[in-house]
Amino acid sequence: MRTITSLAGAAALAVTIGAAGAAHAGKDLDAIKARGQLICGVSTGTAGFSLADSKGVWTGMDVDVCRAVAAAIFGDASKVKYVPTTAQQRFTALQSGEVDMLSRTTTWTLTRDTALGFDFTGVSYYDGQGFMVNKKLGVKSAKELNGATICVSPGTTTELNLADYFRANKMQFKPVVIEKADEIRAAFFTGRCDVYTTDASSLYSVRAANVPAPLTAADFVILPEIISKEPLGPVVRHGDNQFGDIVRWALYAMVEAEEYGITSANVEQMLKSEDPTIKRILGVTPGMGKALGVDEKWVVNIVKQVGNYGEAFDRNLGAGSPLKIERGLNQLWTKGGLQYSPPIR
Amino acid sequence: MAVDTIGSLPQTRVAPWNNPVIRGWVFQIVVVGLVGGLAWYLVSNTMANLEKAKIATGFDFLGREAGFEIGDTMIEYSPASTYARAIWVGILNTLRVAVIGIILTTILGTLIGIGRLSPNWLLAKICEWYVEIFRNVPLLLWLFLFYKLVSEAFPGPRQAIRMLGDSVFLSNRGLYFPIPVADPVHKWIGAGFLLGIVGAWALHRWAKARQAATGQQFPSILAGLGLIIVVPFLVWLIGGAPAKMSWPELKGFNFQGGLVIQPEFTALLVGLTLYTAAFVAEIVRSGILALHKGQSEAAAAIGLSRGQAMRLVLLPQALRVIVPPMTSVFLNITKNSSLAIAIGYPDLVASINVTINQTGQAIENILIIMAAYLTVSLSISAFMNWYNKQIAMKER
Ligand SMILES: N[C@@H](CCC(=O)N[C@@H](CS)C(=O)NCC(=O)O)C(=O)O
Numbered sequence: 001m002r003t004i005t006s007l008a009g010a011a012a013l014a015v016t017i018g019a020a021g022a023a024h025a026g027k028d029l030d031a032i033k034a035r036g037q038l039i040c041g042v043s044t045g046t047a048g049f050s051l052a053d054s055k056g057v058w059t060g061m062d063v064d065v066c067r068a069v070a071a072a073i074f075g076d077a078s079k080v081k082y083v084p085t086t087a088q089q090r091f092t093a094l095q096s097g098e099v100d101m102l103s104r105t106t107t108w109t110l111t112r113d114t115a116l117g118f119d120f121t122g123v124s125y126y127d128g129q130g131f132m133v134n135k136k137l138g139v140k141s142a143k144e145l146n147g148a149t150i151c152v153s154p155g156t157t158t159e160l161n162l163a164d165y166f167r168a169n170k171m172q173f174k175p176v177v178i179e180k181a182d183e184i185r186a187a188f189f190t191g192r193c194d195v196y197t198t199d200a201s202s203l204y205s206v207r208a209a210n211v212p213a214p215l216t217a218a219d220f221v222i223l224p225e226i227i228s229k230e231p232l233g234p235v236v237r238h239g240d241n242q243f244g245d246i247v248r249w250a251l252y253a254m255v256e257a258e259e260y261g262i263t264s265a266n267v268e269q270m271l272k273s274e275d276p277t278i279k280r281i282l283g284v285t286p287g288m289g290k291a292l293g294v295d296e297k298w299v300v301n302i303v304k305q306v307g308n309y310g311e312a313f314d315r316n317l318g319a320g321s322p323l324k325i326e327r328g329l330n331q332l333w334t335k336g337g338l339q340y341s342p343p344i345r
Numbered sequence: 346m347a348v349d350t351i352g353s354l355p356q357t358r359v360a361p362w363n364n365p366v367i368r369g370w371v372f373q374i375v376v377v378g379l380v381g382g383l384a385w386y387l388v389s390n391t392m393a394n395l396e397k398a399k400i401a402t403g404f405d406f407l408g409r410e411a412g413f414e415i416g417d418t419m420i421e422y423s424p425a426s427t428y429a430r431a432i433w434v435g436i437l438n439t440l441r442v443a444v445i446g447i448i449l450t451t452i453l454g455t456l457i458g459i460g461r462l463s464p465n466w467l468l469a470k471i472c473e474w475y476v477e478i479f480r481n482v483p484l485l486l487w488l489f490l491f492y493k494l495v496s497e498a499f500p501g502p503r504q505a506i507r508m509l510g511d512s513v514f515l516s517n518r519g520l521y522f523p524i525p526v527a528d529p530v531h532k533w534i535g536a537g538f539l540l541g542i543v544g545a546w547a548l549h550r551w552a553k554a555r556q557a558a559t560g561q562q563f564p565s566i567l568a569g570l571g572l573i574i575v576v577p578f579l580v581w582l583i584g585g586a587p588a589k590m591s592w593p594e595l596k597g598f599n600f601q602g603g604l605v606i607q608p609e610f611t612a613l614l615v616g617l618t619l620y621t622a623a624f625v626a627e628i629v630r631s632g633i634l635a636l637h638k639g640q641s642e643a644a645a646a647i648g649l650s651r652g653q654a655m656r657l658v659l660l661p662q663a664l665r666v667i668v669p670p671m672t673s674v675f676l677n678i679t680k681n682s683s684l685a686i687a688i689g690y691p692d693l694v695a696s697i698n699v700t701i702n703q704t705g706q707a708i709e710n711i712l713i714i715m716a717a718y719l720t721v722s723l724s725i726s727a728f729m730n731w732y733n734k735q736i737a738m739k740e741r
Contacts, residue, residue, distance in 0.1 A: 087702075088698055088699075088702055091701075091702060091705060092701070092707055095398070095400065095705070095707070111703070111704075111705070112705075114401075115400070115401035115704065115705050115706075116400065116401075116704075116705030117395075117398040117400035117705065137598075145598075146597060146598075147596065147597045147598045147599050147601070148597075148598045148599070149518060149598065149599060154413075154695065154698060154699050154702070155698065155699055155701075155702030155703070159413045159414075159699070160412045160413055160424075160703070162414070163412055163413055163414045163424035164412070164424070166414075167423075167424060167425070173414065174414075174416050174599070175413075175414045175415070175416045176416055176609070176689050177415075177416065177689050177691065177695065177699075178687075178688065178689040179686060179687075179698070180687070183687070183688075183689075184689075187496065187689070190493075190496055190497050190517070191496075191501050191517055192496040192517055192518075192608065194598050194599075237398060238397075238398045238400075239397065239398055
């Protein structure tokens with residue numbers, strides 16, 4: 001009955017917020033430590049970002065961010081409980097405390113960062129919204145989509161950008177809106193819609209992983225237009241800045257590690273490095289861990305168990321994965337991309 | 346009441362804390378005070394926690410631009426409309442499927458219920474199977490099944506099934522058919538239609554009164570139907586017989602023009618109707634079985650046909666047993682229509698969910714949706730109670 005749970009979740013939120021006692025600083029982190037586990041809200045299944053295999057083991061870029069946070073807090077990346085959420089349910093789940101954080105292809109917007117009561121802690125993937133169509137339609141550009149029927153998930157920036165784009169270009173469309181990711185994809189593949197729209201990365205993921213036989217990935221094209229900015233990143237709720245800081249710096253640590261050439265393979269040798277920056281990052285020169293309120297070996301734990309940003313990207317989305325997505329905007333700033341960590345000092 | 350009677354028993358002196366009247370009042374005041382205090386605590390605590398978490402509150406959002414498109418609307422709506430209007434679109438869509446569903450379910454359920462009692466073995470068996478099959482599988486599964494059927498069984502718009510000389514098109518985008526282009530005369534035709542209904546009702550009353558007085562029969566049903574059709578038709582003729590039609594035409598991706606019944610609506614309506622009709626059938630059947638066997642025997646004895654016996658003797662009496670449980674059936678249809686969201690029909694829940702998600706204001710939106718369902722449900726209950734009184738046994 002997942003379909004109606006988002007409303008039930010919202011109702012539960014009304015009750016929890018009504019009954020909850022006064023908040024105090026560090027309450028989320030204390031609760032996580034007491035529980036011995038981080039509860040991370042992920043998607044219900046988007047290959048490359050968060051997907052559970054038949055044994056219930058979660059993998060993906062978004063999952064790796066959760067694991068990095070657990071590695072920072074507990075020194076053990078496996079101390080995570082994953083809670084699958086649809087786009088519609090995710091914010092209620094976070095507001096009500098059902099999850100400690102979200103790491104599920106969620107776009108950083110002003111409203112979410114303010115009125116919804118959240119803080120975005122960084123950008124794990126710079127994305128943009130795209131369109132996918134069946135090749136048979138012969139469509140070459142999004143500008144040709146006037147009158148199309150378009151499959152889209154509710155409660156997303158996608159849904160809003162779509163309406164904006166068609167308004168700006170004086171075109172009409174008919175949305176088909178279904179909450180469950182599987183169902184909306186099925187509606188597209190069976191031909192209920194001409195177009196499927198979501199973050200471009202998810203389009204690549206769906207095309208690589210979800211096309212039902214006898215159709216194949218080659219039957220579908222992703223149109224060249226990218227109609228929006230979708231900076232996807234981890235989210236925490238207002239009220240515990242220390243936990244927010246840990247989530248923020250866990251991701252930065254992965255980026256910083258890549259920039260300084262620290263990998264899961266060489267992190268042990270790097271501990272012997274004479275470079276003062278690397279010594280600081282890896283806690284050989286103490287201070288950073290204490291400032292964050294975690295173990296001084298936090299970055300060592302993250303890199304050893306999860307890898308640096310580049311390793312995680314390759315394994316989940318890039319050359320080492322079925323998706324083969326280019327680094328593009330997600331390349332390090334030193335290589336012409338946007339991934340840039342403030343200094344760990 | 347009880348308290349009063351006891352309080353006015355012959356005077357025996359009791360201490361005030363043993364006086365039942367005073368005790369009654371004290372308990373009531375304490376209970377009201379506790380409930381009120383708890384409500385106040387919850388509300389103020391909620392506000393304080395929302396404030397602390399910096400989550401927006403209040404109903405201002407209703408006036409802001411919604412920004413999302415809705416695929417099936419009965420009124421003018423665009424992404425530039427407000428959240429209030431988006432929610433109103435959802436309410437109308439819920440009402441549309443509920444009202445049509447209630448009508449179709451009542452008709453189908455009654456037929457099947459009567460069919461189960463038929464002396465025709467095959468018909469009775471088919472109706473029995475229908476009931477068993479439909480009420481023993483969860484509604485959600487029926488919805489998924491019918492949605493898959495309507496969206497997968499039919500071809501894409503370019504290969505649409507053409508009917509009635511290329512004027513009606515069936516595809517996985519829905520059923521497109523021509524409609525008259527809006528015309529000022531339509532309002533008057535509507536008025537003529539209402540007038541026809543009033544006329545038919547008056548005619549029926551007159552015919553009944555006359556039959557009671559003189560025994561003469563008059564085909565009032567047929568004549569009434571005639572009135573309902575003829576009056577609007579005359580209005581149309583007088584209005585200059587406007588006949589301009591909007592024809593569906595394949596343009597680009599899809600059909601333009603005409604009117605469309607979309608797959609999501611069809612699947613929801615069919616699912617709700619077929620599922621709930623099984624319950625109605627059982628109610629109708631038990632209503633008729635509750636009558637004494639003498640009723641049908643007496644009807645047969647005075648020479649009524651089976652159909653006449655059903656219509657004139659059995660059903661009117663069975664209604665008294667049937668109507669009360671029908672109230673909850675109608676309420677269930679309304680509430681079950683919220684499963685719409687599973688198959689993408691844009692009902693009230695869908696509008697509210699998106700609004701919660703885009704504004705973050707769960708509590709306000711939950712209040713709106715509760716108020717909306719409560720209003721609809723109470724209206725249905727009130728109407729059914731009124732109707733129940735109308736048909737109640739009139740002691741003569
Ligand atoms: N980045 C957009 C869209 C994110 C999103 O959730 N997209 C859907 C489209 S497929 C999704 O990933 N759903 C997966 C799921 O529900 O499990 C946002 O934050 O609003």
